[in-house]
Amino acid sequence: MKPDLSVMIAGIRMKNPVMTASGTFGYGPEYADLVDLNQLGAIVVKGICLAPTKGNLTPRTAETASGLLNAIGLPGPGVDGFVREYLPFLRQYDVPVFVNIWGKTVEEYAEVAARFDAVSGIDGLEVNVSCPNIKEGSALFGTDIRMFERVVRAIRAATKLPVIPKLAPNVSDIAEFACCAEACGADAISLINSFPGMAVDIETRGFKLANKTGGLTGPAIKPIALRLVWLAAKAVKIPVIGMGGITTAEDALEFLMVGARAVAVGTASFTNPDTALNVVRGIEAFLAKEGLASVSDWVGALRE
Amino acid sequence: MQLERATVLEHIPIHGGYNLLRMRAPGVAPRVRPGQFIHVKIPHLEECVLRRPFSVFRADGDALAILYKDVGKGTRTLQYLKAGETLSILGPLGHGFPDPNPAAYPIIVAGGYGMAALYLTARTAPVKGIAFFGGRAAKDILCVSDFEALGWTVRVTTEDGSLGRKGIVTDALDEWWLNESAGRAPELFACGPGGMLKAVAHRAIERGWTAWTSMDNSMGCGVGACLTCVLKVREGEGWTWARACREGPVFDARAVLWEEIE
Incomplete structure (x- = not known):
């Protein structure tokens, strides 16, 4: 018998627990020739704010050992541009669409949320409070608990859509942020965003990124991400979406085992566009081998 | 574009540190247009998360060839690939050169x-x-x-x-x-x-x-998602970003903001 891979996240039923991480899968069309989008658990599109943005100057990425530093700076089409240019495309598929949103002020976050509330065809909002590459505000929303609470409450009040704050990794107590999100009415949380980092060049004596610092992703961050997901999942009852360096089905199974109810594949999609689908197949094969009827039987299976 | 496991047919040094890598890629090779590229996952280099882009030098039937020299970790490792080994390629990618104007x-x-x-x-x-x-x-x-x-x-x-x-x-x-x-x-x-x-x-x-x-341009995903390879191109009175991997790598010279290129 085929194991049941479906999960409920923030009231949304997903065929399987494997999503794409925001910023690593564009807005959908980029990978549509290579990946059957209908087979994904959900698509999380790249961060959107109110108006179109251009992002940072180049160089925007630097490869590091088993990782990737990026400081793209959230270029995007804005709410209207996304709804006009990308949403009709995404709606052709039978896959939940989560929009990652960000703003420069609490009011802007709330306005973006309210604007999407009025649009049909969106299944939920992931809230980027933790992009390390935006000078104005955004990073603080992820690391200052009072700011975090204000922004999550404001978004909660502005929309009926499921709200999923995406936590920043560089805080001293991740459980505090997870619990705060839950108390503010978040429907789920996702973690972890990229880790602040930097790379320099001894030949040019300069920075490798135009933004000087960036966010580290990829297999290099997996053990750190796994610990944070474990801590957060123990602290809250709402679903946790785990991510950070997931490249294989085994990686995904580890995140699910420590308590995540879904996972997201990020940087690994750059390496192999079909990573997310391979992870789905690998999870299915593993559950079958273990004789488990559903993926929820595996969530939290860690022997503590 | 498609993902394909190509098989190395021939891998030979030309001269001056340049190598010719010819591979069998029946899915990708027949679809290559002049100026397009393939994105290669370098075998035996697991610690590198990004593929490496190479212009397609020749495409003949089911085979294609790239030319490269050792310019970094990826190409240095690529040199050890032997005939008969396989590698993951993604392609053909990008907008290549248009057909030459027969009147010019x-x-x-x-x-x-x-x-x-x-x-x-x-x-x-x-x-x-x-x-x-x-x-x-x-x-x-x-x-x-x-x-x-x-x-x-x-x-x-x-x-x-x-x-x-x-x-x-x-x-x-x-x-x-x-x-x-x-x-x-x-x-x-x-x-x-x-x-x-x-x-x-x-x-x-x-x-x-x-x-x-x-x-x-230095590239990330190769398909337009990561926005690493962008360059400034003219748009009305101002400029916008264009992705070298999607809108390019070939651009009309009049479109590019050359003052931004070193």
Whole structure:
């Protein structure tokens, strides 16, 4: 018998627990020739704010050992541009669409949320409070608990859509942020965003990124991400979406085992566009081998 | 575009540290248009999360070939790949060179292994024109005979004078323009370092020529998602980002903001 891979996240039923991480899968069309989008658990599109943005100057990425530093700076089409240019495309598929949103002020976050509330065809909002590459505000929303609470409450009040704050990794107590999100009415949380980092060049004596610092992703961050997901999942009852360096089905199974109810594949999609689908197949094969009827039987299976 | 596991047919050093890697890729090879590229996952280099982009040098039936030299960790490791081994490739990617305008006189300008991106254009061009190859030294000049075999005239310049004319490739282009163009309207196809492309573009814009430039930007995903490889292109009175991997790598020289290119 085929194991049941479906999960409920923030009231949304997903065929399987494997999503794409925001910023690593564009807005959908980029990978549509290579990946059957209908087979994904959900698509999380790249961060959107109110108006179109251009992002940072180049160089925007630097490869590091088993990782990737990026400081793209959230270029995007804005709410209207996304709804006009990308949403009709995404709606052709039978896959939940989560929009990652960000703003420069609490009011802007709330306005973006309210604007999407009025649009049909969106299944939920992931809230980027933790992009390390935006000078104005955004990073603080992820690391200052009072700011975090204000922004999550404001978004909660502005929309009926499921709200999923995406936590920043560089805080001293991740459980505090997870619990705060839950108390503010978040429907789920996702973690972890990229880790602040930097790379320099001894030949040019300069920075490798135009933004000087960036966010580290990829297999290099997996053990750190796994610990944070474990801590957060123990602290809250709402679903946790785990991510950070997931490249294989085994990686995904580890995140699910420590308590995540879904996972997201990020940087690994750059390496192999079909990573997310391979992870789905690998999870299915593993559950079958273990004789488990559903993926929820595996969530939290860690022997503590 | 598609993901394919290609099999190495031949992997041989040419000269000057350059290698030719020919592979069987029946899914990708027949679909390659001139100036497109493939994105290669370097085998035995698990710690590198990004693929590496290579212009397709030749595509013949089920086989395609790339030309490269050791410029970093990826290409250094690639050198050890043996015939019979397999590698994951993604392609063909990007917008390549347009079909040459049959009413124009085609000119190829290539810096170093930039000629690899131009061979298919030379082969398909209805009019055989002139190709200017430039490099630091004789070892950087590749495949002259391949282009000559297609019926093209090849002019070589090297910075140290070890082969052909001493100087830079645009000197030879200027000389042709002054002495030999005989009123023909040229159409330029160029690939090479940013500085060379900029010099070619300036001449083209100044003289009202059409010029197509293949940009060698550092790349991430190769399919337009990560927004690593962007460059500034004109849009109305201002500019916008274009992705070298999707909208490019070939751009109309008039579209690029050359003042931003080093």
